[in-house]
Amino acid sequence: MNAKEIRELFPILHQEINGHPLVxxxxxATSQKPRSVIDAINHYYEWENSNVHRGxxxxxxxxxxxYEGAREKVARFLNASSAQEIIFTRGTTTALNLVASSYARSVCGEGDEIVITPMEHHSNLIPWQQVAKATGATLKYIPMQPDGTIEVSDVEKxxxxxxxxxxxxxxxxxxxVINPIKEITAIAHRNGAVMVVDGAQSTPHMKVDVRDLDCDFYALSGHKMCGPTGIGALYGKKALLEAMEPIEFGxxxxxxxxxxxxxxxxxxxxxxxxxxxxxxxVGLGAAxxxxxxxxxxxxxxHEAELAGLAYDRLxxxxxIxxxxxxxxxxxxxxxxxxxxHPHDVATVLDSDGIAxxxxxxxxxPLMRWLEVSATARASFYLYNTEDDVDRLVSSLIKTKEFFGHAIG
Structure with missing residues (x-):
């Protein structure tokens, strides 16, 4: 099935924005949802709606x-050892906060270290700041190369x-960038540390095998992988999860x-x-x-080809x-x-139907490392096509000409 055929399965993409077909x-930020996911959620509400476990x-x-069938699907999708290692959460943010609040606060103390990178999303930065403040641990950052990549030698240091x-x-x-998670995990384990992976941007786009990575925790969001908003999951090794205390009670x-x-x-x-x-x-399972x-x-x-094409054309x-x-x-x-300004770029692109x-x-922190206040971002998925790249490039050329005349 090619991208154009896949696109037909997504109802929201069959519309015009400002008189142009939506790109x-x-x-x-969030992916669109195929008809099969929308139908699965509707079927649940129309046919199965009830509370779980006790009835x-x-x-x-x-x-x-x-509900439990969806948990089994997540476990299989990540190659977890057991569905017991899958905790449903509201998303990646909640999953990472669960690890920080339940696990990290119980093991970190004065003089201990928490290691992250300057490229982290706030969801994988602020929880560790809070743990460091609460426990006296030191927050450390793996340095980045000029192109934004990470060298394993710097991880070791x-x-x-x-x-x-x-x-x-x-x-x-x-x-x-795709970070060398397997190598980082091995270094963490050699030093007696646990490895937490923010999988928000990896899970929708590439095969993930948590046992092969050997990570201790892995967080994901459903809405970035064709599923609904408000659902995500935390994978954790069973022994670690069993030793942790819950942070919500009722x-x-x-x-x-x-x-x-x-x-x-x-x-x-x-x-x-x-x-x-x-x-x-249920929707995540359908996704x-x-x-x-x-x-x-x-x-x-498919995405690698589109990203490479867009990179070269831009x-x-x-x-630029x-x-x-x-x-x-x-x-x-x-x-x-x-x-x-990136907001002006996005506004002009939107006038051409491009989101x-x-x-x-x-x-x-990453913006400061890049020495900018903001950027524009075009992100592709399985339903995007080369035509979408052409539309993006054409609109950006028009944007440049428009602001060039305005500034001149």
Missing amino acids: YLDNA VHTLGSRATDA TITERTKVVSVMYVSNVLG GEMIDHVDLYDSTWKELPWKFEGGTPIIAGA IDFLEEIGLDAIDR SEIDG TIYGPREGRVGLVTFNLDDV VRAGHHCCQ
């Missing part, structure tokens, strides 16, 4: 089967025997409650207090079915600066047009 290039009636059993936690994004949402996550003490359910439910995100999990049918390898190849336009390396990137291109992201992309 959606904001996939790193013995038919609807309760259907809902529980659908930064991680020490005092390091308790290493947390790195698999793929940068700004630079598009219904669903308890085993026994008396007036002065309580005990918790076994994994994974001790971390899922309250009524869970049932419809979201996984969809992505597996297309094939993650095929998606990876490089031909005088006055592109951030990140040409090779070894996922399907996004982040750039600036000289003397034109891109403009701003700091929740990476303010």
Whole structure:
């Protein structure tokens, strides 16, 4: 199935924006949803809607089967050892905060180290800042090369025997670089640290095998991988999850409650207090079915081709600066047009029906490292085509000419 055929499966893409066919290039922020995912969510609400786990009636059993079936799909998708290692969350942010608040605060103390990179999304930076402030641990950063990549030799110099936690994004949402997670994990483990992976930008676009990576925790968001908003997952090695304390308390996550003490359910439910995100999990399961049918390898190849084409075409336009390396990137291109604010660029592109992201992309320290206040970003997915790249390039040339006349 080619990109044009895949595009037909996404209802939202069949519209015009400002009189032009929609070109959606904001996939790193959120992806669009295929009809199969929308139908799965509708089917749940029309046929299975009930609370899960406790009910013995038919609807309760259907809902529980659908919810836990989605957990099994996530476990298989990541190649986890067991569905017990999959905790449903609201998304990557919640998953990373769970690790920071439950695991890291219990193991970090004065003089210990937490290691991250300057390219991290705020969701994988602020939680570690808070842990450092609360425990007295030191927050350290792996240095970056001029093109935004990370050298393994620098990782070896930064991680020490005092390091308790290493947390790195698999793929940068700004630079598009794919970080050497397997190698970083091995270095972390040699020094006795655990490895946390922000998988928000990797999971939708490439095959992920948590056992091969040997990471200790892995976080993902459903809405970036054709699933609904408000659902995500945390993978954690069973022994670590069993030793951790929950951070939300109430219904669903308890085993026994008396007036002065309580005990918790076994994994994974001790971390899922309250009524869970049932419809979201169903939608995420349907998204996984969809992505597996297309094939993650095929998606990876398609995006790499589009990103390479876009990088080369944009490089031909005088006055455009592109951030990140040409090779070894996922399907996004982040750039600036000289003397034109990224928000103005995005506004002109939108007038041509082209949706891109403009701003700091929740990476303010990285923006300062790049010595800019903001950038524009075009990010591709399985339904984008070479025609979309052509439209982007044509509109950017028009944008440059328009502001060139205005400034002149």
